[in-house]
Amino acid sequence: MTKFIDIKGVKHAYRTKNGPLPVLDGLDIEVPEGTFCAVVGPSGCGKSTLTRLVSGLMKPDSGAVVLAGEEVASPRKTVGMAFQNPVMLEWRTILQNVMLPLEIVAPSMAKAEAEGRAAHLLDMVGLKGFENKKPSELSGGMRQRASLCRALVHKPQVLIMDEPFGALDNFTREDLWQTMRDLRAAEPFTCVLITHDLRESVFLGDQVVVLSGRPARTQYVLDVDLPADRTIDILYEPKAVEMLHLLRDQIRMAQGRDGDMH
Ligand SMILES: Nc1ncnc2c1ncn2[C@@H]1O[C@H](COP(=O)(O)OP(=O)(O)OP(=O)(O)O)[C@@H](O)[C@H]1O
Ligand SMILES: [Mg+2]
Numbered sequence: 001m002t003k004f005i006d007i008k009g010v011k012h013a014y015r016t017k018n019g020p021l022p023v024l025d026g027l028d029i030e031v032p033e034g035t036f037c038a039v040v041g042p043s044g045c046g047k048s049t050l051t052r053l054v055s056g057l058m059k060p061d062s063g064a065v066v067l068a069g070e071e072v073a074s075p076r077k078t079v080g081m082a083f084q085n086p087v088m089l090e091w092r093t094i095l096q097n098v099m100l101p102l103e104i105v106a107p108s109m110a111k112a113e114a115e116g117r118a119a120h121l122l123d124m125v126g127l128k129g130f131e132n133k134k135p136s137e138l139s140g141g142m143r144q145r146a147s148l149c150r151a152l153v154h155k156p157q158v159l160i161m162d163e164p165f166g167a168l169d170n171f172t173r174e175d176l177w178q179t180m181r182d183l184r185a186a187e188p189f190t191c192v193l194i195t196h197d198l199r200e201s202v203f204l205g206d207q208v209v210v211l212s213g214r215p216a217r218t219q220y221v222l223d224v225d226l227p228a229d230r231t232i233d234i235l236y237e238p239k240a241v242e243m244l245h246l247l248r249d250q251i252r253m254a255q256g257r258d259g260d261m262h
Helices: 047-054 094-105 113-123 142-154 168-188 197-203 232-236 238-255
Strands: 004-015 018-032 035-038 062-067 079-083 158-162 189-196 206-210 218-223
Touching: 004 047, 018 035, 018 079, 018 189, 018 218, 035 197, 047 094, 047 158, 047 189, 062 113, 062 197, 062 206, 079 142, 094 142, 094 218, 113 142, 113 168, 113 189, 142 158, 142 168, 142 218, 168 197, 189 197, 197 206, 197 238, 218 238, 232 238
Parallel strands: 035 189, 035 206, 079 158, 158 189
Antiparallel strands: 004 018, 004 062, 206 218
């Protein structure tokens, strides 16, 4: 398969008043088109920095981020993003919040078509009937579902998520993993997910990239050889359990000590 996202030898340091803070130190990640890449690594190693580079919000000091054959040098309209705490416009309805990217990326799209797309996605994630509610009327899990719809409504080439499910309880999180799986099955997209949750990385990922401690480099890449239509039960099967142990060991190595990631 072709490399859709190609992160090649990326190095980056922040300029701070105490001098440069090296954060990424030779990152190499290849994500084939339509696949899901989960990224794990110790806290503070540079994962959110990586999302800023892939989305074009920042340029690396050296190396390159190539998206669909083109080097990323500025923010892309073809990238969708979802974060831990979804920011919603509280005065707009859920439907209007989901439609927002279309107003920016495709301002000439007919309103009925935009509404149709947003409503279809909301239906897919189980939010049919909530289109006209305000964000404050939704639970955390429902807001996150709506934010996934918003990230996908303009059919981005790439979806980048930075710990989108981190603030949710375990059962809601598992529900959302399955929603994610179904969204991908309905309309494939390429995805980079930053997570602290190893089970999440194995359930959702086609590959799991382990970053070393800061300054981060690619420490290990796990090929998640499990069926695409996996269910939560698969996480209890020997093959997945073995992967989780392996990732756990890798995280320990990355932390350089006994860590507390789950
Ligand atoms: N704008 C910035 N200016 C200076 N330093 C920064 C900036 N953003 C992040 N850093 C530093 O860079 C390092 C990596 O930050 P980053 O947010 O990428 O880590 P992370 O892996 O996402 O962490 P976490 O797992 O806690 O979310 C941290 O030491 C952080 O303090
Ligand atoms: Mg982060």
